[in-house]
Amino acid sequence: MPKNITDYRQHFIDHSYAIVENVLTTEQAREGAAVLQDRIRPQCPESYAHIWGTRRQLKTPQHSIPEIARWALHPKLLLLVSHMIDGPFRLNTEPIPIVTFPGKVCGCLKNGDWRGHTDGFSDSPFLGREGRFANLWLTFADIEPTGGAMTVIPGSHYWIETAVATPQFRAEKENNNSYTAEENLDGLDWNPQEVTLQAGGVFFYEGQVIHSASDNLLPQPRLVCAYTFIQKGEPEEEINARQTIYQRFNAEHLNVMDDQMKQLVGLI
DSSP: OOOSGHHHHHHHHHSEEEEEOOOOOHHHHHHHHHHHHHHOOOOOOEEETTTTTTTEEEEETOOHHHHHHGGGOOOOHHHHHHHHSSEEEESSOOOOEEEEEEOOSSSSSTTTTOOEEEEEOOSHHHHHTTTSEEEEEEEESSSSSSSSSSETTTTHHHHHHHHTTTTHHHHHHHHHOEEEEGOTTTOOOOOOOEEOOOTTTTTEEETTSOEEEEBOOOOOOEEEEEEEEEEEEOHHHHHHHHHHHHHSSHHHHHHHOOOOHHHTTTTO
């Protein structure tokens, strides 16, 4: 993992993920943790688990936690994003608060039954897209081994890019986007690694890497929020994007944003 803050982009290019510690202070992380624990419960109707067991994710843009979303304006976080994206950028979608409660998610590395997925497939090469986006998770509590951490297969974004060029493979995975050690995927180094970090850290990842949360075997929940930033387009593109902003962000949240937040999301 890079020691110098300016090296994390290269780590991201090579491995499909990178972490930066100490973005939030301890006090700021505790503040965010308290909000998440108050708003997201195992059975609250505004969140869902989908295939991820005890990983509860807020439904967006139907629901929003403005206090959590606002951490997108943190100066140090914006500085990090400016090193990941070439040129001006904006927050593209409603941030997604996530709480992974103790229990099953997508398997356990100790048992060898962990399974991963990708966030779809891109039709353009990774190195052509790199520099245009930043998917990041901000952590509000320490993420420890076996604590429901995001787990990735480093470098698998390049393997996926090659594999999906085969129509049969792509069709199979579009139908069942799951990857396991038992598949013996030709040419893929199956080396899933949990991404652990302290509260207040940031975790960048590429959606086409094989990833997923692992089972949370600890008594405390994992508390994070996902933010997606993208490079701004030409003026006409930004005008068109503004027309879809109510499809990407919660309407009530948009109404209470201050000018700084409205500028970050592209509303003004």
